[in-house]
Amino acid sequence: MEISLGLFLRLNYLVAITLFLIGLHTMLTHSNLIKKVMGMNIMETGIFLFLVSIGYARQSLAPIVDQGDGVIYANPLVSAIVLTGIVIAVSTTAYTLSMIVKLYERCGTLDVDRLERLRT
Amino acid sequence: MRHVPALLLLLMVAYVLFLTMAEAPAFGVVDVPSRNLVVDRYLDPDPEETGVPNAVARIIFDYRAHDTLGEATVLFVAVGAAAAVLVGRPGPFATRPVTGTDDPILRTVARLVIPFVQVYAVYVITHGHVSPGGGFAGGTILGGSFVLYLFVFGPGRAARKLSPARGEMVEGLTALWYILVGLGGLLLGASFLANAAAGFPLGVPGKLLSGGAIWLIGLGIGLKVAATVANLFLHLAGES
Known part of the structure; x- marks a missing residue:
C-alpha cells in the first residue's frame, strides 16, 4: 500500500523513467539507424519531462512574476536548462540525420548489421 | 543476438533509476532541494x-546570457556541419525533389494558415519577456511556417527568398547581433552581456518595449532559430 502510494506520488518521474527506458531499448535493439535516432529523441523527451517535473510545485504558476503576492511559481531554472537541452537535442538530431542521409547515399542501406558487413 | 546484453543493461539502468526515484521527494512538493536560494533570487530579484x-527570460x-550565446553557437555549428555534410550531393531527393503538392485542400488551408502562424510567431518572439514563450519558441514557430510553405508549395516558387544562402546570412x-549587444554592455562600462x-533602458516592466538587452537579444534569437529550422529543412531536403 505504502509502495503504491509512493509510486503514485511520483507518477511523473515514473513516466519519465519509462520513456527513457523505451528510448534506450529502441537504441540498443533496433538495427535501423533512423529508429536509433528516434530512440535517442524519446530518451531526451523522458529527461525533459523529468526536469520539468522537478520544477513543478503544487498549485504553482508559470514563472511570469507579476501575478500578485502569495503565489508559488514553478522553478524557472529547470525550464531554462530544458531549453538548453532542447537546443542540443535538435542540433544533434539534425547533424545525425544529415550523416545518415549521406551514409544511405554511399552504402544504400541504413541497417547497422549490413553496414558492419560492408566494412569488413 | 544483441537482445540479451541489451536487456541486461536495460535492467541495470532501470534498477538504478527506480532506486533513485524511490529516494526522490514526491511530485509537486514545494520544499524540494532543487528549490534553493538561487531559485528564490531568480524569482524575486531587485526589480531594477x-x-x-x-523569470525564464x-x-x-540576462543572468546566463553567456550560456545562451553558447547555445546559439551550437545551433550555428549544427547547421554548418549539416550543410558541410550535405551540400553538393546528387542525392535521392535530386531525382525525387520536394516539389509541393497539387492537392487544392492542402494548398488553400496552408495559404490561410501560414499568415496567422507567422503573426503568432512574431507575437511570441516580441512578447517573450512578459509572457511564456520567447525567442526560441517563437523562432521555432516561424521556422515551422517556412517548412509548411516548402512542403505544400515546394521550393520552386520561393527559391529566391527561402534559399539556404539567405538563411545562412540571417543566421x-x-x-x-547577439555579440554586438554583448559588446555594447562592455562599451557602456560594464561586463560583456551586461543589461x-x-x-x-529597462522601461516599464510588463510593457512591450522594456527589458533593454533582454528584448534585443530575444529578437535576434527568434530570427536566428527561424533561419536555423528553415535551413536544416532545406539542407535535408536536398536544396543547395
Missing part, C-alpha cells in the same frame, strides 16, 4: 536588475 516579469537572456547576422548594469 532586469525589468522583465518572465531573465535567466536565459550569421543574428549571431553577430541594467550597463545602462540599457
Whole structure:
C-alpha cells in the first residue's frame, strides 16, 4: 500500500523513467539507424519531462512574476536548462540525420548489421 | 543476438533509476532541494536588475546570457556541419525533389494558415519577456511556417527568398547581433552581456518595449532559430 502510494506520488518521474527506458531499448535493439535516432529523441523527451517535473510545485504558476503576492511559481531554472537541452537535442538530431542521409547515399542501406558487413 | 546484453543493461539502468526515484521527494512538493536560494533570487530579484516579469527570460537572456550565446553557437555549428555534410550531393531527393503538392485542400488551408502562424510567431518572439514563450519558441514557430510553405508549395516558387544562402546570412547576422549587444554592455562600462548594469533602458516592466538587452537579444534569437529550422529543412531536403 505504502509502495503504491509512493509510486503514485511520483507518477511523473515514473513516466519519465519509462520513456527513457523505451528510448534506450529502441537504441540498443533496433538495427535501423533512423529508429536509433528516434530512440535517442524519446530518451531526451523522458529527461525533459523529468526536469520539468522537478520544477513543478503544487498549485504553482508559470514563472511570469507579476501575478500578485502569495503565489508559488514553478522553478524557472529547470525550464531554462530544458531549453538548453532542447537546443542540443535538435542540433544533434539534425547533424545525425544529415550523416545518415549521406551514409544511405554511399552504402544504400541504413541497417547497422549490413553496414558492419560492408566494412569488413 | 544483441537482445540479451541489451536487456541486461536495460535492467541495470532501470534498477538504478527506480532506486533513485524511490529516494526522490514526491511530485509537486514545494520544499524540494532543487528549490534553493538561487531559485528564490531568480524569482524575486531587485526589480531594477532586469525589468522583465518572465523569470525564464531573465535567466536565459540576462543572468546566463553567456550560456545562451553558447547555445546559439551550437545551433550555428549544427547547421554548418549539416550543410558541410550535405551540400553538393546528387542525392535521392535530386531525382525525387520536394516539389509541393497539387492537392487544392492542402494548398488553400496552408495559404490561410501560414499568415496567422507567422503573426503568432512574431507575437511570441516580441512578447517573450512578459509572457511564456520567447525567442526560441517563437523562432521555432516561424521556422515551422517556412517548412509548411516548402512542403505544400515546394521550393520552386520561393527559391529566391527561402534559399539556404539567405538563411545562412540571417543566421550569421543574428549571431553577430547577439555579440554586438554583448559588446555594447562592455562599451557602456560594464561586463560583456551586461543589461541594467550597463545602462540599457529597462522601461516599464510588463510593457512591450522594456527589458533593454533582454528584448534585443530575444529578437535576434527568434530570427536566428527561424533561419536555423528553415535551413536544416532545406539542407535535408536536398536544396543547395
